[in-house]
Amino acid sequence: MPAEKQITAEELAKGQREISISEFFVKNKHLLGFDNPRKALLTTIKEAVDNSLDACEEARIVPEILVEIKTISEDRFKVIVEDNGPGIVKEQIPNIFAKLLYGSKFHRLRCSRGQQGIGISASSMYGQLTTGKPSIIRSKANPKKKAHYFELNIDTKSNQPKILKDEEIDWPEKKTGTRVEIELAAKYQKGNQSVDQYLKQTAIVNPHLSLVYINPEGVKTDFPRATTELPKEPKEIKPHPYGVELGILIKMLHDTKSKTLHHFLQNDFCRVSAKVAKEICDKALLDSSARPERIATHEAENLYKAINQTKIMAPPTNCVTPIGEELIVKGLKKEVDAEFYTAVTRSPSVYRGNPFIVEAGLAYGGSLPSDELVKVYRFANRVPLLYQLSACATTKSIATTSWRNYGLSQSKGALPAGPVVILVHIASVWVPFTSESKEAIAHYPEIIKEIKLALQEVGRKLGSHIRKNVKAKQQKERANLFEKYIPEVSSSLSKLSGEKKYIIQECLEKKLKKELPILLGDINKKDEKGTTKG
Amino acid sequence: MKKAQQKDNPEGELEKLGKDIVSQIKAMKNPEITIPVRALSNVEFNKKTKTLQLGNKEGKRSFFNVGHTKKFLQTVEVASISKNLLNEGKHASLRDVFYMAKRTIPGTKVNVVDEQVESDAVVEDLELISDLSREQLNINANKNGSVAGRVVIEDKGDTIDWSKLGSGGWSVPSNVEDITFKKVNAKYVLYMEKAAVWENLHEHKFWDQHNCIILSSQGQTTRGIRRLLQRLYQEHNLPIYVLADYDCYGFYIYSVIKFGSINLAHISEKMAIPGVKFLGITSNDIEKYDLKKHFIKLQEHDLKRLKQISEYTWFKDNKHWQTEFKRMKEYGSKAEIQALSSRGISFMNNVYLPEKIKNKDFLD
Numbered sequence: 074m075p076a077e078k079q080i081t082a083e084e085l086a087k088g089q090r091e092i093s094i095s096e097f098f099v100k101n102k103h104l105l106g107f108d109n110p111r112k113a114l115l116t117t118i119k120e121a122v123d124n125s126l127d128a129c130e131e132a133r134i135v136p137e138i139l140v141e142i143k144t145i146s147e148d149r150f151k152v153i154v155e156d157n158g159p160g161i162v163k164e165q166i167p168n169i170f171a172k173l174l175y176g177s178k179f180h181r182l183r184c185s186r187g188q189q190g191i192g193i194s195a196s197s198m199y200g201q202l203t204t205g206k207p208s209i210i211r212s213k214a215n216p217k218k219k220a221h222y223f224e225l226n227i228d229t230k231s232n233q234p235k236i237l238k239d240e241e242i243d244w245p246e247k248k249t250g251t252r253v254e255i256e257l258a259a260k261y262q263k264g265n266q267s268v269d270q271y272l273k274q275t276a277i278v279n280p281h282l283s284l285v286y287i288n289p290e291g292v293k294t295d296f297p298r299a300t301t302e303l304p305k306e307p308k309e310i311k312p313h314p315y316g317v318e319l320g321i322l323i324k325m326l327h328d329t330k331s332k333t334l335h336h337f338l339q340n341d342f343c344r345v346s347a348k349v350a351k352e353i354c355d356k357a358l359l360d361s362s363a364r365p366e367r368i369a370t371h372e373a374e375n376l377y378k379a380i381n382q383t384k385i386m387a388p389p390t391n392c393v394t395p396i397g398e399e400l401i402v403k404g405l406k407k408e409v410d411a412e413f414y415t416a417v418t419r420s421p422s423v424y425r426g427n428p429f430i431v432e433a434g435l436a437y438g439g440s441l442p443s444d445e446l447v448k449v450y451r452f453a454n455r456v457p458l459l460y461q462l463s464a465c466a467t468t469k470s471i472a473t474t475s476w477r478n479y480g481l482s483q484s485k486g487a488l489p490a491g492p493v494v495i496l497v498h499i500a501s502v503w504v505p506f507t508s509e510s511k512e513a514i515a516h517y518p519e520i521i522k523e524i525k526l527a528l529q530e531v532g533r534k535l536g537s538h539i540r541k542n543v544k545a546k547q548q549k550e551r552a553n554l555f556e557k558y559i560p561e562v563s564s565s566l567s568k569l570s571g572e573k574k575y576i577i578q579e580c581l582e583k584k585l586k587k588e589l590p591i592l593l594g595d596i597n598k599k600d601e602k603g604t605t606k607g
Numbered sequence: 608m609k610k611a612q613q614k615d616n617p618e619g620e621l622e623k624l625g626k627d628i629v630s631q632i633k634a635m636k637n638p639e640i641t642i643p644v645r646a647l648s649n650v651e652f653n654k655k656t657k658t659l660q661l662g663n664k665e666g667k668r669s670f671f672n673v674g675h676t677k678k679f680l681q682t683v684e685v686a687s688i689s690k691n692l693l694n695e696g697k698h699a700s701l702r703d704v705f706y707m708a709k710r711t712i713p714g715t716k717v718n719v720v721d722e723q724v725e726s727d728a729v730v731e732d733l734e735l736i737s738d739l740s741r742e743q744l745n746i747n748a749n750k751n752g753s754v755a756g757r758v759v760i761e762d763k764g765d766t767i768d769w770s771k772l773g774s775g776g777w778s779v780p781s782n783v784e785d786i787t788f789k790k791v792n793a794k795y796v797l798y799m800e801k802a803a804v805w806e807n808l809h810e811h812k813f814w815d816q817h818n819c820i821i822l823s824s825q826g827q828t829t830r831g832i833r834r835l836l837q838r839l840y841q842e843h844n845l846p847i848y849v850l851a852d853y854d855c856y857g858f859y860i861y862s863v864i865k866f867g868s869i870n871l872a873h874i875s876e877k878m879a880i881p882g883v884k885f886l887g888i889t890s891n892d893i894e895k896y897d898l899k900k901h902f903i904k905l906q907e908h909d910l911k912r913l914k915q916i917s918e919y920t921w922f923k924d925n926k927h928w929q930t931e932f933k934r935m936k937e938y939g940s941k942a943e944i945q946a947l948s949s950r951g952i953s954f955m956n957n958v959y960l961p962e963k964i965k966n967k968d969f970l971d
Contacts, residue, residue: 569686570622
């Protein structure tokens with residue numbers, strides 16, 4: 074048997090080369106939300122709308138957004154998203170729309186919709202890969218100047234923008250704003266995970282947003298705003314020591330401008346006082362005056378352990394901005410036709426050094442179907458989560474809350490059934506997702522605990538509403554029973570008193586006719602009182 | 608119930624009740640029936656007569672009130688049933704009344720009465736409303752209980768000798784108003800909670816040996832028996848001794864016979880026997896006859912009941928009974944009459960009862 078031919082390292086090296094960003098993208102598009110044509114359409118719109126909302130809020134502009142999907146052919150659509158945001162300066166436009174992993178949001182800790190800066194450029198690339206068409210961007214940053222018009226491609230090898238067209242144009246109907254057009258292979262379909270659903274849910278948790286949506290069939294839907302009040306501007310915070318992983322700690326040590334370890338700990342993190350910094354250094358057996366970039370890997374490891382053994386005050390929580398109970402109810406009332414609405418905003422809490430707030434809202438009755446499982450609307454930093462319902466911490470929290478106490482039917486370990494929409498919102502500087510596609514919230518016990526407390530609170534309000542309802546209904550039914558009781562009572566009384574039955578019956582029926590509206594009126598009054606209370 | 612005996616036309620009384628309701632209806636009023644409240648809150652302990660008496664609280668039961676409608680119908684229905692019985696000169700048992708009233712109201716899934724307890728309660732209400740006793744309404748309870756002794760009575764023309772009725776004794780009817788005592792030869796009456804204990808005593812002819820009357824019912828004392836005890840006490844000056852389990856329910860049986868019951872406070876005068884004595888089982892007996900090894904642990908509900916009973920006004924100022932309750936709580940246990948049998952089957956007949964009675968070792 075001849076010996077098998079050995080392969081040398083040199084030969085192996087021939088097959089090894091740098092992976093281009095586009096190749097990586099094509100192989101891993103599920104990570105970024107482009108698994109299938111239907112989802113690609115949603116992801117593209119979602120990234121564009123999220124960007125518009127973040128930009129408007131940062132610039133303190135009350136957002137007005139247009140979303141339009143034009144059918145090009147059966148499996149090809151053009152997505153247009155236009156906002157009244159602050160616009161983008163000329164130099165940044167190519168980088169934002171045609172360079173992957175470019176953005177401002179990745180490097181900072183604050184409550185915003187997008188987090189990785191991968192979104193909109195990934196949509197551009199997906200469009201380019203599936204249709205060959207460039208992305209068309211127009212943006213106006215100064216009301217007195219002209220708008221910029223770009224046609225952009227991405228150089229898939231070098232991850233650099235390729236500018237096909239760069240012009241100045243008139244855009245008189247906009248003071249400022251940005252308009253994105255991306256053509257892509259996609260599929261339009263209604264249902265739970267549709268663009269329609271995403272926009273509806275976005276309108277609920279962004280009651281300050283005025284949205285116009287034109288679907289591929291040319292049907293226009295208006296989502297009017299319920300308030301002109303913008304969400305409070307989120308504050309940026311430094312990372313909390315508990316929230317930093319070893320790799321990031323090493324990178325931070327390397328990149329810091331601080332000259333000593335002591336300064337580094339005190340300046341680059343929140344909640345680290347001089348005393349705490351010294352305590353950490355002592356525990357890690359490191360000199361507090363050491364230069365941060367000189368800290369070796371094993372020393373960084375000690376530092377990491379020391380941090381987690383030191384008691385550090387929880388991070389400030391004013392950097393997290395909830396929607397608020399009142400606005401959640403307004404948002405629900407605007408988009409969900411029900412008879413009873415309630416919401417609760419929990420106090421801030423902390424997981425792994427990251428502050429977060431949980432909010433829950435609930436709509437009940439009205440035109441909601443009563444023979445189905447409840448509808449769950451999940452949000453992270455005001456962004457609807459439409460996929461991976463069952464993997465999400467919200468779903469687990471809802472299923473493990475006992476809704477029977479609150480008047481809904483529920484099989485063990487399942488979502489409850491009934492005419493109910495349950496809304497759960499998590500706001501945090503860093504929302505933990507189960508994967509990069511940001512579709513489900515990870516199961517941190519601290520987060521599940523907060524969600525459950527919020528659910529229990531809205532559940533209790535629902536329960537008391539349902540009980541009042543049931544009681545009023547029963548009373549009405551029983552009031553109608555008078556009619557049925559009258560012949561019986563008349564017959565017994567006739568035997569007892571010797572009076573003729575029909576005489577007694579006629580009198581009672583007359584009395585009932587006079588009395589019934591008052592009796593029912595009484596019940597209705599009580600009923601109304603109950604609803605407004607709840 | 609002072610007036611009750613004077614009312615010799617019960618049928619007319621019921622008809623009057625009906626006519627009153629009908630006239631309210633004709634006046635286009637919401638017809639209502641006034642009923643004294645039957646609950647602990649409306650029961651007073653009269654220290655003079657030493658009986659429970661109904662207070663002055665009254666409730667109204669009206670037809671056009673969703674919460675009252677059904678009860679209203681039940682009340683007039685039972686009243687008309689009773690009137691019919693009186694009219695035809697027949698008697699019915701509580702069970703019969705239940706079936707006579709039970710039917711489904713057309714067009715609904717509602718029955719006029721669903722359980723006998725409902726119609727039983729309405730009969731008690733009707734007694735209060737009409738001021739007539741159940742017996743006068745021609746409604747009987749189920750008979751329950753046996754008696755034996757050297758007594759001869761006459762009942763509906765029959766002469767009955769309580770000493771010659773074999774192993775079963777005379778079974779006490781629900782209405783004992785019409786019997787007459789021809790001959791009573793006894794020194795006292797021994798009433799016991801348990802039929803099994805009565806059978807044991809009867810088998811040994813305890814009543815013959817000790818010249819007494821033995822009487823029992825199963826569990827709570829029925830009206831017929833309470834009335835029989837009262838008549839023996841009042842008409843023949845016989846002392847009455849109660850033999851019951853060493854538990855709250857035994858104590859309450861004694862309490863009902865002595866002071867009257869909360870539920871039937873309106874007829875206490877006719878039923879209560881203030882002179883009755885509690886023979887046993889007492890905590891002294893437990894110590895003296897070494898019954899601790901037959902203790903049964905008190906449950907949650909026993910403790911609750913014990914607390915309730917100890918707070919009743921008629922026990923509150925009674926030192927002996929308070930000691931008794933306190934000791935039971937300390938034991939955390941109760942015991943049955945039959946625990947005495949552990950000392951031999953004849954121990955109760957030959958030792959316990961004679962000793963207790965001779966020494967007048969009673970609780971009052």
